Amino acid sequence: MNEYDSERMADLLASSHGLTPVEDPDRADVLILNTCSIREKAEDKVYTQLGFWRPLKEQDPARIIAVGGCVASQEGERLRRRAPFVDLVFGPQTLHRLPDMLDACLAERRPQVDLDFPDLEKFDRLPERPGRNGPTAFVTVQEGCDKFCTFCVVPHTRGREYSRPMPDIIREVRQLVDQGVVEITLLGQNVNAYRGATGLVGEGDLASLLERLARISGLQRIRYTTSHPNNLDDRLIAAHRDIPILVPHLHLPVQSGSDRILRRMHRKHTVAEYLEKIHKLREARPEIRISSDFIVGFPGETEEDFAATMDLVSQVRFDQSFSFKYSSRPNTPATRLRDSVPEEVKDRRLAVLQARITSFAQQYSEAMVGTFQEVLVTGPSRRDPAEWTGRTLCNRPVNFSGPAGIAGQIWSIGIEEALPNSLRGRFGSPDMPVAASGRA
Ligand code: SAH
Ligand code: SF4
Numbered sequence: 001m002n003e004y005d006s007e008r009m010a011d012l013l014a015s016s017h018g019l020t021p022v023e024d025p026d027r028a029d030v031l032i033l034n035t036c037s038i039r040e041k042a043e044d045k046v047y048t049q050l051g052f053w054r055p056l057k058e059q060d061p062a063r064i065i066a067v068g069g070c071v072a073s074q075e076g077e078r079l080r081r082r083a084p085f086v087d088l089v090f091g092p093q094t095l096h097r098l099p100d101m102l103d104a105c106l107a108e109r110r111p112q113v114d115l116d117f118p119d120l121e122k123f124d125r126l127p128e129r130p131g132r133n134g135p136t137a138f139v140t141v142q143e144g145c146d147k148f149c150t151f152c153v154v155p156h157t158r159g160r161e162y163s164r165p166m167p168d169i170i171r172e173v174r175q176l177v178d179q180g181v182v183e184i185t186l187l188g189q190n191v192n193a194y195r196g197a198t199g200l201v202g203e204g205d206l207a208s209l210l211e212r213l214a215r216i217s218g219l220q221r222i223r224y225t226t227s228h229p230n231n232l233d234d235r236l237i238a239a240h241r242d243i244p245i246l247v248p249h250l251h252l253p254v255q256s257g258s259d260r261i262l263r264r265m266h267r268k269h270t271v272a273e274y275l276e277k278i279h280k281l282r283e284a285r286p287e288i289r290i291s292s293d294f295i296v297g298f299p300g301e302t303e304e305d306f307a308a309t310m311d312l313v314s315q316v317r318f319d320q321s322f323s324f325k326y327s328s329r330p331n332t333p334a335t336r337l338r339d340s341v342p343e344e345v346k347d348r349r350l351a352v353l354q355a356r357i358t359s360f361a362q363q364y365s366e367a368m369v370g371t372f373q374e375v376l377v378t379g380p381s382r383r384d385p386a387e388w389t390g391r392t393l394c395n396r397p398v399n400f401s402g403p404a405g406i407a408g409q410i411w412s413i414g415i416e417e418a419l420p421n422s423l424r425g426r427f428g429s430p431d432m433p434v435a436a437s438g439r440a
Pocket of ligand 2: 145146147148149152153154155189190228
């Protein structure tokens with residue numbers, strides 16, 4: 001989501017002030033730090049980075065330094081006190097006011113702070129998206145969260161749930177497809193809680209948004225992230241069965257395999273309910289891969305609770321997933337829970353969990369060796385620009401040599417080798433492209 005927000009900031013400042021991105025901070029007139037406060041020592045990282053930028057400001061006092069995102073919204077005025085050379089401070093909901101803030105700062109020659117939570121006027125104030133080169137794009141459709149899990153800072157930094165109206169989203173996706181985008185990822189902190197105005201009467205859910213987007217000609221893949229298990233209802237499960245361009249991959253964070261910990265986390269579902277949903281999903285779309293997020297070392301997590309998480313991982317056989325050590329976040333209820341888990345215990349549990357998740361991910365990769373996979377060619381490989389890189393339906397990177405001019409196309413690629421984080425493929429299989437334009 002921050003990547004999307006950063007892109008939109010760049011679009012805004014390009015259209016308002018003609019600013020263009022530069023690689024080297026020494027050459028920048030405006031330096032913007034977009035921050036995330038979801039975990040760990042986010043604030044420390046921000047102050048460290050600002051420490052690197054301070055000499056640049058001293059060299060050229062006319063240079064503007066801005067801090068946006070959730071750390072800005074959490075730290076507020078404190079940020080200006082600790083780093084007085086910062087000129088602009090804005091939260092994730094006021095990034096659209098960046099051009100005005102910049103003007104005010106230049107005119108009044110004094111710092112500007114705007115940490116408002118306006119009722120999401122943000123999306124109405126952003127300029128049209130300029131042409132981008134890549135075939136994939138993010139589109140934010142929902143923001144904020146009303147769930148208040150006890151460990152999580154999101155409801156405090158991103159605010160309450162808000163869904164963009166469907167016609168706005170459809171317009172944005174059409175425009176992206178016209179520019180050559182073939183895969184979109186719909187974003188939201190709780191994307192499956194989406195309920196947006198349909199443009200006619202009333203509101204529609206994520207399943208109806210997906211149905212409408214799937215009708216856009218030229219769009220070939222849809223993903224969405226990230227979802228809460230409680231909002232995965234039968235309609236959305238049916239969408240996984242009925243919409244072919246919805247990829248057979250779902251990221252469905254579960255956090256823990258212990259009902260006792262899920263209760264303390266205020267997740268409002270049990271392990272059995274989660275498993276029931278996975279079962280229904282697999283009935284609807286047998287080839288679907290499930291990935292997840294896990295937190296180890298939540299206050300009060302015993303060896304038994306952790307063993308339950310390990311059991312759940314083995315039962316579901318999650319594909320590539322994220323796992324984190326619990327870290328206490330400001331103003332969240334979990335900071336008041338006792339029985340904190342010692343750091344070394346968290347480290348050990350994280351290593352054990354990650355090893356098991358990695359072993360399942362590796363098994364899935366190895367099972368692909370010797371098969372042909374539908375690969376969207378995203379561009380030249382970063383490591384070897386003479387090679388192409390692309391993504392399978394379940395989002396595995398695949399590197400292979402191939403002819404010029406295939407970026408943005410979907411090809412059937414023979415998988416030859418499973419590496420720890422990617423696959424090696426071979427172009428020139430007897431298969432024809434799955435679809436060079438339009439879906440075959
Ligand atoms: N809305 C999604 C999660 C968004 S936050 C959901 O409900 O699942 C992304 C991930 O960061 C979470 O799934 C969680 O695993 C992790 N996370 C959030 N707060 C954390 C904390 N205080 N400590 C460790 N991990 C955390
Ligand atoms: Fe945070 Fe997700 Fe819980 Fe919302 S549902 S509070 S974003 S973890």
